[in-house]
Amino acid sequence: MDVNIIEMWPRIAEATNETLLMVFISLALACLIGIPLGIALVVTREGGLIENGPVFNVLNVIVNIFRSVPFIILLVAILPVTRFIVGTSIGTAAAVVPLVFFSAPFVARLVESSLLEVNTGVVEAAQAMGATNWQIIYRVLIPEALSSITLNLTIATIGLVGASAMAGFVGGGGLGDLAIAYGYQRFETDIMIVTVVLLVVLVQFVQMIGNFLSKKLRRL
Amino acid sequence: MIRFDQVTKSFDHEGTSFKAVNQVDLEVQKGEIFGVIGFSGAGKSTLVRLVNQLERPSSGKVLIDGQDMSQVSSGKLRSIRRGIGMIFQHFNLLETKTVFHNVAFPLTLAGAPKRKVKERVNEILEFVGLSDRANHYPDQLSGGQKQRVGIARALATSPSILLCDEATSALDPETTKSILNLLKKVRDEYNITILIITHEMNVIKEICDRVAVMEDGKVVEAGSIFNLFSQPKHPTTQKFVQTVMNDEIPKSILDQVETRYIYRVTFTDGSASQPVLSNVAKQFDLEVNVLYGQITELQDSPFGNLIVEFQGDDDEIQRALEYIKQQVIIQEVKSDGR
Numbered sequence: 001m002d003v004n005i006i007e008m009w010p011r012i013a014e015a016t017n018e019t020l021l022m023v024f025i026s027l028a029l030a031c032l033i034g035i036p037l038g039i040a041l042v043v044t045r046e047g048g049l050i051e052n053g054p055v056f057n058v059l060n061v062i063v064n065i066f067r068s069v070p071f072i073i074l075l076v077a078i079l080p081v082t083r084f085i086v087g088t089s090i091g092t093a094a095a096v097v098p099l100v101f102f103s104a105p106f107v108a109r110l111v112e113s114s115l116l117e118v119n120t121g122v123v124e125a126a127q128a129m130g131a132t133n134w135q136i137i138y139r140v141l142i143p144e145a146l147s148s149i150t151l152n153l154t155i156a157t158i159g160l161v162g163a164s165a166m167a168g169f170v171g172g173g174g175l176g177d178l179a180i181a182y183g184y185q186r187f188e189t190d191i192m193i194v195t196v197v198l199l200v201v202l203v204q205f206v207q208m209i210g211n212f213l214s215k216k217l218r219r220l
Numbered sequence: 221m222i223r224f225d226q227v228t229k230s231f232d233h234e235g236t237s238f239k240a241v242n243q244v245d246l247e248v249q250k251g252e253i254f255g256v257i258g259f260s261g262a263g264k265s266t267l268v269r270l271v272n273q274l275e276r277p278s279s280g281k282v283l284i285d286g287q288d289m290s291q292v293s294s295g296k297l298r299s300i301r302r303g304i305g306m307i308f309q310h311f312n313l314l315e316t317k318t319v320f321h322n323v324a325f326p327l328t329l330a331g332a333p334k335r336k337v338k339e340r341v342n343e344i345l346e347f348v349g350l351s352d353r354a355n356h357y358p359d360q361l362s363g364g365q366k367q368r369v370g371i372a373r374a375l376a377t378s379p380s381i382l383l384c385d386e387a388t389s390a391l392d393p394e395t396t397k398s399i400l401n402l403l404k405k406v407r408d409e410y411n412i413t414i415l416i417i418t419h420e421m422n423v424i425k426e427i428c429d430r431v432a433v434m435e436d437g438k439v440v441e442a443g444s445i446f447n448l449f450s451q452p453k454h455p456t457t458q459k460f461v462q463t464v465m466n467d468e469i470p471k472s473i474l475d476q477v478e479t480r481y482i483y484r485v486t487f488t489d490g491s492a493s494q495p496v497l498s499n500v501a502k503q504f505d506l507e508v509n510v511l512y513g514q515i516t517e518l519q520d521s522p523f524g525n526l527i528v529e530f531q532g533d534d535d536e537i538q539r540a541l542e543y544i545k546q547q548v549i550i551q552e553v554k555s556d557g558r
Contacts, residue, residue: 119310119312119315121308121310121312122312122313122314122315124274124308124312125306125308125312125313125373126325126329127274127301128272128274128301128304128306128383129301129302129306129325129326129329129373129377130297130298130299130300130301130302130326130329130330131298131329132298135329139325139328139329140314143314143316143317144314144315144316146316147316217316218315218316219316219318219357220316220317
């Protein structure tokens with residue numbers, strides 16, 4: 001035992017902070033990109049509100065490409081892009097870039113599937129009432145799917161917690177980094193256990209909030 | 221009011237073209253309840269969607285108050301749609317919104333001020349009898365209540381036309397009756413033209429003024445309820461009439477037609493209120509024996525047919541038949557039941 005858990009606490013707290021920061025910022029950016037993308041996939045598809053084959057096909061292929069690259073490869077593959085955007089390829093900020101590239105297409109797919117669950121009859125009813133396409137999107141599709149979108153975003157968030165652990169490879173910091181650097185490479189089992197427990201608590205917490213919000217959002 | 225002028229709607233599916241609606245001519249008058257009946261796949265749902273342009277005609281014209289619906293701009297179309305209410309088989313309510321906000325929805329879409337919305341929604345909820353359910357969510361309501369919300373929502377913008385797409389098909393007979401009564405009330409109090417699509421002949425019988433029968437995208441027969449029920453010409457129409465009139469003669473009676481004088485007496489146009497058979501029995505020297513039959517009400521006048529047997533002297537029966545023919549329709553029953 002080279003290190004003492006008590007002495008390590010500041011380091012653990014910092015890592016927890018880094019994980020939360022990475023997950024939160026990546027999630028926010030991924031939603032910013034992924035939600036409109038998911039909406040676009042739904043409305044441009046065949047039989048959609050603003051059916052547009054070419055646009056749908058292009059978006060669909062782009063999403064599939066990013067969805068098929070394993071995160072660890074993506075992390076390395078887009079290093080030049082990361083360097084271009086944040087000016088460096090190491091650190092927490094640098095880890096956010098691949099995390100966004102990884103989770104935005106995922107969020108898009110999740111949002112897409114939630115929106116597709118909305119009863120097409122309700123959309124038809126809104127059209128019959130003289131709603132514009134825009135009104136249908138933000139007054140029918142999104143509110144009706146919000147509960148399901150929230151549950152799906154919970155899945156994405158937990159996915160991000162997992163992926164952020166791998167960001168240690170680019171010196172991204174966070175609990176994953178700590179677990180690898182101390183728990184795995186230096187055989188500090190205590191540290192490994194503490195980080196895993198913290199990750200478990202974090203995931204439980206995220207799922208709990210997701211479930212709670214989803215239930216609330218079933219009735220607007 | 222609503223006019224279909226040689227309207228055809230075809231769908232292309234994997235290289236083959238399918239005509240869901242095929243050269244339909246129809247005219248729905250202001251303030252009437254017009255029914256379109258057909259088996260599933262007959263094209264009636266497509267037909268009703270052509271009215272508010274949820275489907276665009278492939279050829280021909282749909283005119284509302286003389287205006288060709290395919291010629292109007294999309295902005296104008298939206299404002300016309302606000303004047304056309306629509307209700308659906310599966311209600312299509314917003315599950316995340318209360319009854320109040322569901323009914324308010326079309327008004328909100330149109331940008332009505334909050335105070336006006338509240339006033340109108342409360343008024344219309346009162347009309348459909350759901351004032352006490354305003355804060356409930358659709359999943360807390362029965363099917364009949366959901367359809368009442370659907371009707372309230374369709375009426376919120378004070379439309380002049382109400383389209384009903386299989387509006388009672390998911391409801392039990394008792395609830396169907398109450399919804400039909402509500403639709404009648406809608407027409408009577410607001411003078412709204414109602415176009416009803418259904419596969420249930422009792423819906424047509426209950427509230428429609430006129431009806432069109434559809435098969436394979438075509439209107440095969442159309443006319444007043446009374447004419448259609450009393451003299452259905454097309455086999456499909458006859459099938460539908462039979463579903464509510466049940467005028468098929470039992471086999472036990474058919475087996476005896478060769479040896480007995482058995483006739484079908486059809487009462488139409490109020491003739492059912494005349495005591496025809498009783499008069500015959502009094503005026504002629506014969507016995508009248510009612511074997512089977514049904515009398516119902518169509519548009520507030522009795523309608524039906526009776527299977528009767530005459531017992532007596534041949535000549536007397538012939539004279540009696542001449543007398544009856546002057547008042548009601550009477551046909552000899554053949555062994556095939558027609």
